[in-house]
Amino acid sequence: MNCNEFRLIIDQGQPDSIMASMLQEHMAECPQCSLYYKMVFETIENAGQFLVLEEPSADLAVSISDFVFNAVPETRVVPMWVKITTAAAAVVFGLLIGSGVYQSRSANSTTNSNLFVAEAPADTIYMAETTEIMYMSFMSENE
């Protein structure tokens, strides 16, 4: 094997076992081809050991945690008992207003008080409806 043949095999990249022993023989007597092999073949095939590998500083994990957890503030988890109590309060409040509306309607129908017919019931009904909507949306959000 001469140097040109040697380099041709190296350039092709994948010498088989027979070729490999011939390459070794040639390298034993040719320092230039030995260097060529090291530089062109070995460096690439064993790139893992030649590529620059740097270890991170000891505080990297802490700095990553700080960076991540400061950027994303922790969301407060509302306890279940608070949710239930709030929902119950909303129900009671709604019932109170609803019964008030019922009573005022009953009073209007029996005592011929035309004063309340146009204004008072409308406001109260609106409040009752609003409360009901708030309650329903609260319940759906917390499902």
Next chain:
Amino acid sequence: MDVASLRKGDRKAFQDLIDTTHRDVYRLAFRFTSNADDARDISQEVYLEAFRNIHSFREDANIKTWLYRITVNRSLNLIKKNKSKFISVSIDDSEASAFQISAPTTHEADAVVENKELKKILQSALNSIPENQRTAFLLFNHDGLSYAEIAEIMSLSLSAVESLIFRSKANLRKELAGFYQKNYGGAQVLKNSAVK
């Protein structure tokens, strides 16, 4: 790794993930950027992105592969944004004058080129090959990643990865052969070959 807890946004589980994987993420980022500050910044951004999107992580997937994918994307984005900083430098421009490697004359010649120098030569050669080939090659030489894992990280088929790695090696050989030729002189090799 408790993926279910991670997906729920459990901070302790995420802290465990950082503790167990940050070294590999940093090293990979460093492989791409060759800069400690950039690698550190990328590592932080990788985990922030991961934390924000952890709910979209599939439980059957490999979380390390997922982190590597984010790392590669972040690294390539940084390189694209700072092209002037990461601009490709040919081996001949950057290394030949710095090394002053003398042509080997003895059988111990292969000791002439130190590993430190080979690292620089290889790094420069890597900068001169196409980005996707470089990415595949760097992943192939990182943390014992398999072709399948590289395919997942790069969102490519297995055969595409094999082809990229094959071509990257061929191009690197070409670059390094060119460097050798320029610094040791092809004429001398031809002369020797005529004798043998």
